[in-house]
Amino acid sequence: MNIAIETLRADRRRLAEAGESLGSRHRLLAMVASDEKELGADRFVLRYFFSAGDGKVLALETTVPESDPEYASLTALFPAASWSEREACDLFGVRPAGHPDPRRLVLHDDFTDGVYPLRKDFRGDRVEPRVPRREFPFPKVEGDGVFEIPVGPIHAGIIEPGHFRFQVMGDTVLHLEAKLFYTHRGLEKRAEGMGVEEGVRLAEQICGVCAVSHALSYSQAVEDIGGVEVPERALYLRSLFAELERLYNHVGDIANICAGVGFAYGSNHGARWKEALMRLNARVAGHRYLRGTVVPGGVARDVTDGQLGDIVRTVVEVRDNIQQIVHDALGNPVAHDRFKKTGILWKDIAVKLGAVGPAARASKIDMDARRDFPHAAYPHLRFEVPVLEDGDVLARFVIRALEAKQSADMIRQIAANLPGGDIRIPVGELPAYRYGLGITESARGENVHFVMTGPNNTICRYRVRSASYANWPVLPYCVPGNIVPDFPLINKSFELCYSCCDR
């Protein structure tokens, strides 16, 4: 995949004016800060990548000097930039002037002020001593009968860590604030200096259940830099692995949403069919989470005709059974009542905050990176992008069922039309200090990876804007007005990874 990127340069103080001229047709994909002192730049370069329609990307670029690291924030114009600007402030020390919420994001309150781990002069494994913990400023709702329920970071179930503060009146949530980045592992810093071929293994570590999508985004970014033409068979196999990943995620999510309302039949049978898909993954790719399949230049695993038959048989069986489960769940009055009108994500909030994936499509936003940024074998496959209107848990449940069916059909198409030939070509020598973008659609939505090469085929800067990173900010807007016991259900209907988001 080659993404056409048009670059627009602007002064750091006039960034907002440049942003205003873009108009509403542009959607923010990702904001990437980087320390480019070794290239002779006056230190920090900020790049805002916008989707300009028709698969084109517009890059708004500005430089920020070390002596006065401040620039005009774009968050007021593009609220989707909010987290990225806060993150750049934490990790690089570039301050967004006029940002409405300049609290810390990635680094928590006991990290030393004035130390910025993603600057090039910070050694990757340096451990900063802790400074005395300051109180994180959580907004509070006050009044008679208003209580606060703090939850986490360690939750009661087998799930990932995050901290939530519910302000409640009786059972009704008035306000929800999430504090995340507990699982921040510093992967972007870890990637710096790694070889580009080795980097794909790190990309797979971002998240267990989006491993293919992250590996694919990363590989496409690397191939974008080197102009690598991936063999056709590899493109089909990439789509095959990506759809297998989407299918097991959607099946698991359908089961989990059922579990969220105590619909045990749906959750148990869903879990059983998810296990069938995990076992299929192990048989076909040698790994239950499909790690080690996608690599820069192609794929690392081929599939035989016998395996294709196995895949199609299993997938069709799972599809039919999942349809039955969804049918029964929607026909169950308790499940249906709890799904409907719960956790509504309004379209204007979703658009402004840049929601992606099934959550956006369930709120009337017609987007899908498989169609909008053609990659892998998707241009050769027939599929529809289902879009629903209501934006509630029910819509997010149904959209997964519809997409699971599409995935199963795509897998059948791939099995029927898989071309022969090589599955991998060498990436070769890549030019230094060039960047590439990789955009793919994971089960949670669009994953955007930015890779900049250094000398000798190494990574100089790696930035990941995962689907969960884009969707986490919208979740707190869907909860107020609902009752506390519906929060786990709403959360499950978004199914956001913490590890994808925190990296």
Next chain:
Amino acid sequence: MLYVLKRLLKYGLGTLPRKTLLKTPETPAPYTSEEAAPIAHLGQMDDAEAEELRRLRRELPERIRKAFGRSLHIRHLDAGSSNACEWELTALLNPVYDVQRFGIDFVASPRHADMLVVTGGVTRNLEAAVRSTYEATPDPKLVVAIGDDACGTGLIGPTYAHYGAVDRIIPVDVYVPGNPPTPVAILQGILKAVEKRKG
């Protein structure tokens, strides 16, 4: 209901299947109290894995009873993992593995737990939570580190935000390597920890 039907017609889940598509698993053969109960849904397991699961089925409940005199209560602790280990732990509760029949249960609080299973290599932002969870677990306690990052052999290793091994923060009894380890490997690790407790 009408709403659902309208949705389905409009967005086409296709013709809804009339017959029940779920196949009931074959009725298991009867077994005596000396034999281990057969394991359901083994269709897609290879023989070695199925045999291993049968062995665990025979040994684990017995070992747990000897070591604890009752069932084993486990608390999961995410110390900054990649989410894969979490889903493998969740898989232990699905109808295929169904570890509750082994006398194993996952509990909501460390104060109810005999064992902590820790995933991930402990991030800086979770260190305090890991320590206080460990302290909240009553003695004597067992700690099992799940996955390469937790064991200290992961790709990520130490960074400014990540310690890279659970035993740098709290003592670990059993290490279960893997990226992630399979559900059966996790069960083997749990069995190893239970055996250690007895000795």
